[in-house]
Amino acid sequence: MAHIIIFEHRNLHGGHKHVFGSEANLNAGDDHFYNDRLSSFVILDGKWQFFRDSNYGNPASQVLGPGVYRWVEDYGIPNDSVSSLRSF
Secondary structure, three states, X not given: OOEEEEEEEHHHEEEEEEEOOOEOOOOOOOOOOOOOOOXXXXXXXXXXXXXXXXXXXEXXXXXXXXXXXXXXXXXXXXXXXXXXEEEO
């Protein structure tokens, strides 16, 4: 099962959320806090790709595998720009 922890601030600080599968819309009405607020993350399992728009539009990254990613911009992802993420 895919598993990622996304963080509000760089260096794994601030609020965080565990995600266990693709999220088509981080701005969904039930939990919109992380839309355009992702600055770091840890991929625990699976491969993931990030998108600037909901429903996997406008790719913001290549497919990334397990690891600690302390600052999104080090991996070509503009800070505070992610609106959806897909697991593979």
